[in-house]
Amino acid sequence: MLAIIIILIIAxxxxxxxxxWKKEINNVRNAQIINITIKHAGNQDITELNNHKTIKFALSETKKVYDVKKEIEKNIKYVRSDLSIARPEPEYIHLMYSPFGKRLHDDAPLTCMKEYNSEYHPKKELNDITLFVVLENW
Structure with a gap:
């Protein structure tokens, strides 16, 4: 009898x-894609962002700021003093809406950014986000 109850509970x-699981899969399938443009917020001489260059990629709106940082990490390289190539770690990447704005928290969802981004960049599409990056200790 006890075994039957346990089997029913497990079922x-x-x-x-x-x-x-099905609900989460449907949420991901129905999620919109957000185009993200990364610009440099200072004079750190980041090769990938020099001379008005930008980094562009697309992510699902279900992602968070930390996922944007991981994507930036893939796109920026630097040479260490021992001549090995390294990438900045996400905790040293700071993202903002404007060059001297407040830093965005890692757990902030991209869906909230779409609304704020339309205030800072009113000519942009709602699914386009422009963020500025500063690399700590660069």
């Missing part, structure tokens, strides 16, 4: 997990 848990 209910599996059914609930399956419903949650």
């Amino acid at each position: 209910l848990i599996i059914i609930n997990l399956e419903k949650i």
